[in-house]
Amino acid sequence: MIECPWRLQASNEVLIGYSDCIQKPDGYSHKNVEKILLGRRIINIIHFEGISDLVVEFEGSIYLELFHDSNYFEGWQLRGDNGFYLFTLPGGTYSD
Template sequence: MITLYKKLSEIAFNYFIGQKVIEVDTDKNLPLGLALEAGHLNIECPWRLQVLNTVAIGYSDCIQSPENYSHKNVKKILFGKRIVNILHFEAISDLVVEFEGNIYLELFHDSSFFEGWQLQGDNGFYLFTLPGGSYSD
């Protein structure tokens, strides 16, 4: 039996709480990226966007069915939404960004070779995942 231990990190994300999504990268050749009022989230790993406990769109949808799903779908859901909470799990650096309206963007670091995501604030905050799932700030 495999037991996954997910411990919340003690990183304070207060700087990002209340910030609004002001842009979503919609170019199909770029990673998913969110511009915030005073920061940016760049996503180069699998992700899913939940709305009211249902997966509205995910990374696999964009890869497997690009004629039906794209980052434009993400923009329709997240544009103008404010962040209400951020959870970071230490062991494998998963990140959950909660937006107003019961919307959750979940990021899953999945590579032993590549970085997974970067969260950067205009105040100098910079958190990113390293190959294998560890993180650095």
């Protein structure tokens, strides 16, 4: 589940984004994202520490970009094995 602004990009095109799912939920949903990403391996994960944007690169040069867009609210959270927990703080910094 993604609860922050995001976009799924291939080449120079946005395939689907957060605004699509919010503004036109009858045409865009997580099912569109699932259809594109299902079965693709993660190639790389890039965390831009200065502003805490996160980019997940998948096979086929497809990128899932999560970005922080608030000075007041937390941006995104990432949880993993062994108690790993990373989240962005208001303004774009992060805590682990």
